[in-house]
Amino acid sequence: MVTRVPKPGRELEWEVLMSGGLRAARQFPGNLGATVLKPTGAGERAYRIIVSFDSFASLRQWEDSAQRLELVRQLESVESAPVLIEQAVGLETWFQLPANAGSPQPMIPPPRHKMMIASALGVYLTITPLLMVLRPVLDHLPLYVATMVLVPIAVVLLTYIVMPSITPSGSEWLSPR
Numbered sequence: 001m002v003t004r005v006p007k008p009g010r011e012l013e014w015e016v017l018m019s020g021g022l023r024a025a026r027q028f029p030g031n032l033g034a035t036v037l038k039p040t041g042a043g044e045r046a047y048r049i050i051v052s053f054d055s056f057a058s059l060r061q062w063e064d065s066a067q068r069l070e071l072v073r074q075l076e077s078v079e080s081a082p083v084l085i086e087q088a089v090g091l092e093t094w095f096q097l098p099a100n101a102g103s104p105q106p107m108i109p110p111p112r113h114k115m116m117i118a119s120a121l122g123v124y125l126t127i128t129p130l131l132m133v134l135r136p137v138l139d140h141l142p143l144y145v146a147t148m149v150l151v152p153i154a155v156v157l158l159t160y161i162v163m164p165s166i167t168p169s170g171s172e173w174l175s176p177r
Contacts, residue, residue, distance in 0.1 A: 002049045005081035011045075014078050018049065021071035025051060028065065030058025045080075110174040118170055122162045126154045 006014035022034050032052035039045055053059040062068055076083075110118075130150060131138070138146040167174065 001085070002051070003046050003084040004049065004075060004079055005046050007078055007080040008045070010078040014047075014075065017071065017074050017078070018047070021068070021075070022049075024067045024071065025062055028053075028058065028062045030054040031062065114174050118166055118174060119163075122158050122166050123154070125166075126157045126162050130154060130157075 004014075004018075018036065022036070025031055025034060030053045032054055034049060034051045037048040037050070039047065051059075051062075053062065127150070130153060134150065134153075138149065141149070
């Protein structure tokens with residue numbers, strides 16, 4: 001995630017440059033997309049750009065590319081503050097951004113013990129119904145094969161359905177204001 005602050009009055013120029021940069025990033029192998037969070041409050045000027053890649057190697061390829069370096073050079077000419085770059089890997093990526101996502105202050109992920117509890121709840125809510133539904137099939141398979149069937153299904157459900165459903169309902173507990 002990158003926080004950038006355009007110079008006052010140059011926001012439109014900055015947004016045009018950023019749009020071109022995001023189009024260029026989409027051409028890179030492993031790019032999973034990007035989200036731009038515009039400033040939300042009166043007087044707020046910081047933009048947050050959340051860029052996702054499938055691996056650290058893919059991210060490094062984009063970061064080292066001539067296209068990105070040229071984009072950064074152009075953006076810096078219309079920006080009024082130093083760039084803030086934050087990287088999240090692992091469990092942090094399952095948790096929604098807090099309400100202050102437009103703030104220039106660094107975003108702090110929830111405490112690890114809270115992420116562990118929320119993740120354990122998510123795993124329980126995923127595995128239990130899966131075992132109930134798939135048990136007739138899984139019981140006839142060797143344990144390692146049954147696990148190879150169950151784990152990818154559970155990970156997809158956790159990533160795209162369960163954790164995005166759990167984190168909003170527990171957001172006050174995960175990241176108190």
